[in-house]
Amino acid sequence: MKEYKRYTLTAALPYANGPIHFGHLAGVYIPADIFARYLRGKSLDIIFVCGSDEHGVPITIKAKNEGVSPQDVVDKYHSLNKESFERLGISFDIYSRTTSPVHYETATEFFKTLYNKGEFIEKTTEQYYDPEAEQFLADRYITGTCPRCGNENAYGDQCENCGSSLNATDLINPQSMISGAVPVLKETNHWFLPLDKYEAFLKKWILEDNKHWKPNVYGQCKSWLDGGLQPRAVSRDLDWGIPVPVKGAEGKVLYVWFDAPIGYISATRELTPDWEKYWKSEDTRLIHFIGKDNIVFHCIVFPAMLNAEGSYILPENVPANEFLNLEGDKLSTSRNWAVWLHEYLDEFPGKQDVLRYVLCANAPETKDNDFTWKDFQARNNNELLAIFGNFVNRTMVLTHKYFGGKVPAQAELSDFDHEVLEQFEKSKQAIEKSLDTFRFREALKEAMDLARLGNKYLADTEPWKIFKTDPERVRTILNISLQLTANLSILFDPFLPDTSSRLRKMIDLKNFSWADGGRKDLLEVNHLLNQPELLFERIEDEVIEAQLQKLKNNKLDNENKALVSEPSKSAVSFDDFGKMDIRVATILSAEKVAKTKKLMKLLVDTGIDKRTVVSGIAEFFEPENLVGQKVCILLNLEPREIKGIQSQGMILLSENADGKLFFVEPRPEAVNGSMVK
RNA sequence: GGCGAGGUAGCUCAGCUGGUUAGAGCGCAUGAUUCAUAAUCAUGAGGUCGGCGGUUCAAGCCCGCCUCUCGCUACCA
Structure with missing residues (x-):
C-alpha cells in the first residue's frame, strides 16, 4: 500500500433531531474510534473529526411540532450527543456542528467556488408556495389527500397510510401546514450538481481504482453507477440552513446533503489552522466511517463535489458497515425500537467498555447483525469477566499472595514459557493486520485470545501447587503472566480504553505506546504492583430482564398507537357519493x-x-x-x-x-x- | 420485477487467488482443577456449507437456474 504521512478520519455526522442509539455505535462510531486510537497509539499524525448535522427539513418539522425553534432542537441534541460520545470514550479530536460560523464560511466558499467555475446548472421549476406565510413549502410541509389510497392526511413526500412516495403536486386538496392556506404553484429556480457529468470520472475512480473497498460498498456503488446518475438539486426554498451565496437567492438555502459532508472540512478548520494538509495533500489518507445508508453520499456525491471543487483529495476508503437489529427487529426511531446511548450510560454506569466490547464483537461488518441483551450478558460474563478479568485477577492475587505484589524475576525458561512470550508479538501483529483491513471483530478476538492463553498458561503450569516445592518456577510463571497482563493493557487499549487504563494503574505501567505491545519486559523485576481490583462485574439476569421488559413496554405502546384509526374524512354531498x-x-x-x-x-x-x-x-x-x-x-x-x-x-x-x-x-x-x- | 449484499454447527460468525478428514467463540455433554468474580483448563457430540444442475482430477469457494433474508429501485387507481 501507498505510504501515507497523515490520516484524516471522519465519522458520519449524526443528525441532530434525536439521540444516538446502538445501531449508530456498532456501525460507525465504535469502529471509527478503535481505528483512531490504534493509529494514535502508533504515534501517527491523525485527526478524527465529527459533529452534528443540524440543517434540513426534518429538524424544522420537529421544532414546529414541539413549538420551539430549530436552533433549540439542534442545541438540545448536539449537547446530548456530544456528551454521550464523550462518556462512551469516543475520542473525537473535535465534535463540531454545522451551525457553527466556520461551517457557514466553509460551505459558502465551497459553493461559491463551484458556482464560479460553472459547475452548477440552474433550473426553474414549479413548487408549492404558501401565499399567507410568503414562503415556499417543503414537501413535508404540505398535507392533502393521497391520490392512491384516499388518506386525507398524506404528506407531500409520502403517504404514511399506504406507504407510497409522492410528489407534493400529486396531492388532492393540498394544504399548507404552516398557515393552513391553499398553496399555489409558483416558479422558483435552483442550482443542480450535474452528477451525470462526473459519471466517467466516478466509474474509473471507484470501479477501477478502488477495487479494494468492501464488497458491500463496492457493489452498492456499482449499482448506482450502472443505473446512471442524475443532476441533484443543491439548493432548497427553506429558511433553515446556509443561505445560497448568490444574488437573487433570497429565501434559498443549501440543501442539507450538500452542506453536511462539508462539515468534516469545517470541523478540521475549527480544529487546526493547519487544516489544509489534512484535506488537500496527496500523502494524506482520508477515511470515512459510515453506515450503509450513507454509501451513495460518501462514495459518489461527496467525491463528485470534491472533484468538482478541484483542490481536495478523495477518500482512500469508506469502510461502511451494515445495520444492527435489536432483538430480531429492525431498529426504528419512530417506533422507539432502539437502545439509546444516553440511557444505557445512565443505567450501566462504568460499563461503557462492556458496550464497546459487545458492539465491536458483534458489529455488522459483512451483513446485518442482531443485538440481543442475552448476548450482551453472555459476552460480559463469559468473555470479559471470565476470560480477561479473571486472568488478570488470578495473576494479581497470586503475585500479591506469594511475592507481596512485587514483580518476581524469571529463572530458566521452559518451551511453553518461550511459546507464551513469543505469542505477545504474534498477537500484536495479528491485531494490526486485522485493524489495517477494518476487521474489528477479528482484531478484538485476537486480543481476547491472548487473555485466553494466559488462563491456559496458569492452568497448565499450576503455580499454586508447586509454590512450596519450587518457588523459583513460580517466580518465572508469574513474571510471564504479568508481562502478558501488561501486554493486554496495551493491546486492548484501542477497544477498551477505560478498562485498559484501569489495568495500567493496577500494574502501575506508565509511558506506554502501541509500539510497546509485544514486548516481553514491560514490567521490571521488583516493580511494585497496586492492589488488584475487579475489571468487570457480573451482570445478573434481573438486569437483563429489566431491559427486555423495557423494550416490551415500548413495543406494547407502539401496538396501541397503531390501533388508532384514521379520523373521519370531511363530509361529501349525496350527489358526490351518487x-x-x-x-x-x-x-x-x-x-x-x-x-x-x-x-x-x-x-x-x-x-x-x-x-x-x-x-x-x-x-x-x-x-x-x-x-x-x-x-x-x-x-x-x-x-x-x-x-x-x-x-x-x-x-x-x-x-x-x-x-x-x-x-x-x-x-x-x-x-x-x-x-x- | 431490476440492481446490490447475504444465506456455513443450537446461537454469533471465519473460511484469502477452488486442493487432503469444513473452522472459531458462545451454548451443550463429560472429565480435570480450586490461584481466581461458581470463574478456569481439557476432551467430545453437533454441519447433505439454502436447493437443483453444470465446469473440473478436485467446489463452501467458479458458472446457470431456483429459493429465503436485508437494502436501493419500479409498480399500487
Whole structure:
C-alpha cells in the first residue's frame, strides 16, 4: 500500500433531531474510534473529526411540532450527543456542528467556488408556495389527500397510510401546514450538481481504482453507477440552513446533503489552522466511517463535489458497515425500537467498555447483525469477566499472595514459557493486520485470545501447587503472566480504553505506546504492583430482564398507537357519493403482472360487461384462489394504463394496520351488476 | 420485477487467488482443577456449507437456474 504521512478520519455526522442509539455505535462510531486510537497509539499524525448535522427539513418539522425553534432542537441534541460520545470514550479530536460560523464560511466558499467555475446548472421549476406565510413549502410541509389510497392526511413526500412516495403536486386538496392556506404553484429556480457529468470520472475512480473497498460498498456503488446518475438539486426554498451565496437567492438555502459532508472540512478548520494538509495533500489518507445508508453520499456525491471543487483529495476508503437489529427487529426511531446511548450510560454506569466490547464483537461488518441483551450478558460474563478479568485477577492475587505484589524475576525458561512470550508479538501483529483491513471483530478476538492463553498458561503450569516445592518456577510463571497482563493493557487499549487504563494503574505501567505491545519486559523485576481490583462485574439476569421488559413496554405502546384509526374524512354531498358507480362483480380469472411485485391483472364479470382491472394485491393473494371471488368494483373510475395494461375500475378492499388487504365481499346472493349504494 | 449484499454447527460468525478428514467463540455433554468474580483448563457430540444442475482430477469457494433474508429501485387507481 501507498505510504501515507497523515490520516484524516471522519465519522458520519449524526443528525441532530434525536439521540444516538446502538445501531449508530456498532456501525460507525465504535469502529471509527478503535481505528483512531490504534493509529494514535502508533504515534501517527491523525485527526478524527465529527459533529452534528443540524440543517434540513426534518429538524424544522420537529421544532414546529414541539413549538420551539430549530436552533433549540439542534442545541438540545448536539449537547446530548456530544456528551454521550464523550462518556462512551469516543475520542473525537473535535465534535463540531454545522451551525457553527466556520461551517457557514466553509460551505459558502465551497459553493461559491463551484458556482464560479460553472459547475452548477440552474433550473426553474414549479413548487408549492404558501401565499399567507410568503414562503415556499417543503414537501413535508404540505398535507392533502393521497391520490392512491384516499388518506386525507398524506404528506407531500409520502403517504404514511399506504406507504407510497409522492410528489407534493400529486396531492388532492393540498394544504399548507404552516398557515393552513391553499398553496399555489409558483416558479422558483435552483442550482443542480450535474452528477451525470462526473459519471466517467466516478466509474474509473471507484470501479477501477478502488477495487479494494468492501464488497458491500463496492457493489452498492456499482449499482448506482450502472443505473446512471442524475443532476441533484443543491439548493432548497427553506429558511433553515446556509443561505445560497448568490444574488437573487433570497429565501434559498443549501440543501442539507450538500452542506453536511462539508462539515468534516469545517470541523478540521475549527480544529487546526493547519487544516489544509489534512484535506488537500496527496500523502494524506482520508477515511470515512459510515453506515450503509450513507454509501451513495460518501462514495459518489461527496467525491463528485470534491472533484468538482478541484483542490481536495478523495477518500482512500469508506469502510461502511451494515445495520444492527435489536432483538430480531429492525431498529426504528419512530417506533422507539432502539437502545439509546444516553440511557444505557445512565443505567450501566462504568460499563461503557462492556458496550464497546459487545458492539465491536458483534458489529455488522459483512451483513446485518442482531443485538440481543442475552448476548450482551453472555459476552460480559463469559468473555470479559471470565476470560480477561479473571486472568488478570488470578495473576494479581497470586503475585500479591506469594511475592507481596512485587514483580518476581524469571529463572530458566521452559518451551511453553518461550511459546507464551513469543505469542505477545504474534498477537500484536495479528491485531494490526486485522485493524489495517477494518476487521474489528477479528482484531478484538485476537486480543481476547491472548487473555485466553494466559488462563491456559496458569492452568497448565499450576503455580499454586508447586509454590512450596519450587518457588523459583513460580517466580518465572508469574513474571510471564504479568508481562502478558501488561501486554493486554496495551493491546486492548484501542477497544477498551477505560478498562485498559484501569489495568495500567493496577500494574502501575506508565509511558506506554502501541509500539510497546509485544514486548516481553514491560514490567521490571521488583516493580511494585497496586492492589488488584475487579475489571468487570457480573451482570445478573434481573438486569437483563429489566431491559427486555423495557423494550416490551415500548413495543406494547407502539401496538396501541397503531390501533388508532384514521379520523373521519370531511363530509361529501349525496350527489358526490351518487356519482360513484359501485357494483357487485365476480373475478373470472387472475394472473400476476410480470415484473412487478404487487400487481395482479384481473378479469371481472361486472354484469354489464367483462373488463380488465389491475390491482395491487399480488402480495396477499394467489391467482388460483381469486377465481370466483365476489367483489365490489368502482366501475366509473377513469381508466388508466398500468404496466401497459388498461385498468378499467378499482376493486374495493379494506386494509389493516399491518397493511393486510381484505376484499369488501358481497353476500353470495348478490348478483353481478347490482348497484352498491 | 431490476440492481446490490447475504444465506456455513443450537446461537454469533471465519473460511484469502477452488486442493487432503469444513473452522472459531458462545451454548451443550463429560472429565480435570480450586490461584481466581461458581470463574478456569481439557476432551467430545453437533454441519447433505439454502436447493437443483453444470465446469473440473478436485467446489463452501467458479458458472446457470431456483429459493429465503436485508437494502436501493419500479409498480399500487
